[in-house]
Amino acid sequence: MADYTKFLDDLYNNPESPAAFSGIDRLWYEARKVLKHIPRKAVQHYLEGHRTYTLMRPKRIHFKRSKTVAAGFMTDVQVDLADFQQLSRHNKGNRYLLLGIDVLSKRVFGVPVKSKKTEEMIEAFKNLISQMPMKPQRIFSDKGTEFKNKQMKEFFENEGIEKHEPTHSIVKASVAERAIRNVKQRLYRNFAQKKTLNWIDVLEKILEGINKAKSRIHGMRPIDVNFDNAQEVWKRIYGDIFSSNKNKIKPKLKKDDFVRMSV
Secondary structure, three states: OOOOHHHHHHHHOOOOOOOOOOOHHHHHHHHOOOOOOOOHHHHHHHHHOOHHHHHOOOOOOOOOOOOOOOOOOOOEEEEEEEEOHHHHHHOOOOOEEEEEEEOOOOOEEEEEEOOOOHHHHHHHHHHHHHHOOOOOOEEEOOOOOOOOOHHHHHHHHHHOOEEEOOOOOOOOOHHHHHHHHHHHHHHHHHHHHHOOOOOOOOHHHHHHHHHOOOOOOOOOOHHHOOOOOHHHHHHHHHHHHHOOOOOOOOOOOOOOOOOOOOO
């Protein structure tokens, strides 16, 4: 088997790369854009020998969630705070990352935040919205007090944005939480690789790499989704859910079949 180490190093360890600090399939997909016939086993072998990947490999726990349906491009954005309090002294006092994600395109945006004070949060939201290609119609968050108070309500009303929270505290902004997991995974692998705990200086590159990576949900790069192709993307994601031609599950039993019952 050929030695692909240097080539894969350049792809995996560059924060701006779509495959930066990702998994086997993502790295293999990006590698095949340059080396068409590189085997998946070569990528797997490379990552299994990479300390950063094996150290930060996540445990998969799947919870059943209701599907979040977006109305269109940048109509529905979910936000959440990622906690980096223990690293604040390495990041100019920034304790949190305010992360937003467009539910349809899966494009992510992020702003470092020093505290959960209302003034700080309003300024962070202004910066977050300025990163977006257009102002969202609705923003959904969990019931945290940093998102739900009088001043924040006035801010969103002045911006013309509908602000929504769940009825029950156990319901979270699941799309945003999944995005945070993805961002944190890449950041912590970057920490391990570069021997640094600074995340504010590399955040922009990490987010750029994620937005340039092909999404498994709709098969496109988030930065390539726009107002013009949003309807096509919507059909790819949600078309089967609302289709009247969905294949119905064939029943296991027919009328007059004999069955065994317990008493």
